Amino acid sequence: MRRILSVLMENEAGALSRVVGLFSQRGYNIDSLTVAPTEDQTLSRLTMTTFGDDRALEQIKKQLHKLIEVVKVVDLSEGAHIERELMLVKIRTDGSTREEVKRTTDIFRGQIVDVGANLYTVQLAGTSDKLDAFLTAIGPAAIAEVVRTGMSGIARGERILTI
Amino acid sequence: MAIEELSGGEMVLRSLKDEGVDYIFGYPGGAALHIYDAIYQQDAVQHILVRHEQAAVHAADGYARVSGRIGVALATSGPGATNTITGIATAYMDSIPILVITGQVPLELIGEDAFQETDMVGVSRPIVKHSYLVRNAQDIPAIIQKAVYIATTGRPGPVVVDIPKSVTDPNLKFVYERMAKVALRSYNPVLTGHTGQVKKAFNALLMAKRPIIYAGGGVIQGNASEVLTELAIELGVPVTNTLMGLGAFPGDHTQFLGMLGMHGTYEANMAMHHADYIFAIGARFDDRVTNDVKRFCPDAVIVHVDIDPASIAKIIDAHIPIVGQCRWVLEEMLRLYKASDLTLKPENLKRWWAQINGWRERDCLQFEQAEDQPIKPQCAVQTLYEVTKGEAIITSDVGQHQMFAALYYPYKYPRQWINSGGLGTMGFGLPAAMGALFAKPGTAVACVTGEGSIQMNIQELSTCLQYNLPVKIINLNNEYLGMVKQWQDMNYSSRYSSSTYQNSLPDFVKLAQAYGHVGIRVTTMAELRPALEECFAMKDRLVFVDIKVDKDEHVYPMQIKGGAMRDMWLTKTERS
Secondary structure, eight states: OEEEEEEEEEOOTTHHHHHHHHHHHTTOOOSEEEEEEOSSTTEEEEEEEEEOOHHHHHHHHHHHHHSTTEEEEEEGGGSOEEEEEEEEEEEEOOHHHHHHHHHHHHHTTOEEEEEOSSEEEEEEEEOHHHHHHHHHHHOGGGEEEEEEOOOEEEESTTOOOOO | OOOOEEEHHHHHHHHHHHTTOOEEEEOOOGGGHHHHHHHHTOOSSEEEEOSSHHHHHHHHHHHHHHHSSOEEEEEOSTHHHHHTHHHHHHHHHTTOOEEEEEEEOOGGGTTSOOTTOOOHHHHHGGGOSEEEEOOOGGGHHHHHHHHHHHHHSSSOOEEEEEEEGGGGOTTOEEEOOOOSSOOBTTBOOOOSOOHHHHHHHHHHHHHOSSEEEEEOHHHHHTTOHHHHHHHHHHHTOOEEEOTTTTTSSOTTSTTEEEEOSTTOOHHHHHHHHHOSEEEEESOOOOHHHHSSGGGSOTTOEEEEEESOGGGTTSSSOOSEEEESOHHHHHHHHHHHHHHOSOOOOHHHHHHHHHHHHHHHTTOTTOOOOOTTSOBOHHHHHHHHHHHTTTOSEEEEOSSHHHHHHHHHSOOOSTTSEEOOOSSOOTTOHHHHHHHHHHHSTTSOEEEEEETTGGGGSTTHHHHHHHTTOOOEEEEEEOSBOHHHHHHHHHHSTTOOTTOBOTTOOOOHHHHHHHTTSEEEEEOSHHHHHHHHHHHHHOTTSOEEEEEEBOTTOOOOSEEOTTSOTTOEEOSSSOBO
16 A cells, blocks of 8 residues: 655754665665755655555654654655645657647646757646656657656645644 | 863763763774874773774673673774674664764765775664764764763664764864753653553453563663562563573573573473463564464463564564563553552462473473583583583673573573674674673673684684783584584585584684683593683683584574474474
């Protein structure tokens, strides 16, 4: 089962390598990972998606908590939450397909952020499923390059992750 | 008071002194020379010069295990730092509080593949509780304070502090300031436990018909042996210890069933398998204990007490998990017991003990020793026990001799048995014995070892001469890597792939003499006891007793892979 973990940790050199190292050391998988400082510059927030049953997740959470620099760990997938990923994709276009790509981008509520003679660069945000669906709709033949940020997430409603 | 200004190197020493550190075990080199110069100019902390950095860490580790205080090791950058790795991993696996300080190339050279540069924080990352790379000399006092705090609290463990040479520059001085109290928002070790859970565990215990206490190294680390012993005796229930927990409950007590696990006693493993209530405390259901986890103790309600939440439900699910300090939890159990007028039903306990005593009659540790036959390693350890009256601190290396020393020397006290249980590090015994002697000078300290393990840190015989450390080396010499040979006998049709030395062993007696020590060779039963008596009578000398033992002996009992706790080989031909 796919899980989204949110981790608050000290914004210190080496903290990220401890988290990543923990995953490889203990044989846990990371599907995606994104990290940046929060509004409090001394803290970083890391979101990662991983797979595992309840038992595996419990162990991952406990092991993350053992890292001295980790302040808090929350499994976002336990409750209602919002998840978003940003994707930039370069799409090969020629006269006959330019309009079709633009229309598909509109349908997915993406934006064309750069235009070249033979390429559109499209920016798209949403759940990972939506980004996958867009790529399927465009078709592999037209896709020149894809970059995705990995999942970011936040709980819905009054739940706030803070120290 | 005048404001004190110190260089980075001086701050290291001053910080260690303020932490109450007496000894640093170390080895100098370029990147650590500023620190070594600061060592030279003070006398609060004594530096012990080892002959290999691995030994420095093992000695610090041995010091910590025996004293219960932090052990400190120091090495230079590059090869000095990488040589500490095995020592750090050893301490990590056994949760031993040590501080390892390494020199690093100057800050401005980091990342340039400078001479003797290694990313020590990176290399040691998976085997430390925490680590620091110091970037400013002013940070040294706070970092060392935090490092010691982290290493010694919660589940203890090794902390590495990597200090670039430029940070310890003797010409740059800064104000030395210590924090009144260490507080980390991201690290809050457990101090107590959950009262409600303890109550549940206690109530379940009262219902039990076949209870057992399974106590591990956490009880020793948590200074909870005394209260464990009191509780177990009050309750009248059987106790088994892990390899790391030996000494947590008196080994000569009638309620003690011996060690459990792969080479545990028949009665301990049988009692575990048949128990309906297991009180696991400071133990982690290691694979060397459980055998096949799917077949583990099918009838038992499992209470698991551990200071580390990640240990609980990692291997075996606990019915009643208790995250807390061993001592606190045991004191709470004892308090509940004393306040309650309920007790375990005597008729149940009586029946349980009758069953256990039936298993005991199997006498699984028996061996036959004829006077004119080669010395059995078991007999050598038993004689060692008798000659030392069971009072010596025993360190060991890893292999058959380690299991014989665990099984045939009943440990009466916590911190009396010092071995590398988790990592299984050959070469641990001699340097750990050195650390033990610094922690408890004047005590009889014996290193039970084999001709394989002792050669992994034999160079420390020189350190022992320099500091006059009268370690008694009991070398169970069977001319084989005994445990490897045993596995090859059992699983590889006795194909002894690289487990013999083909007549290349050194003359250990002459070797000991070459290092300035006393060497005694023992080849017959008639020589054994007198030699050991002579050895321990020489209180101020290191004595190397090279005992030729039976080459074909195996360690039994031995659990059968893939089975339950109760499935064991009891001899070469008999199964449980």
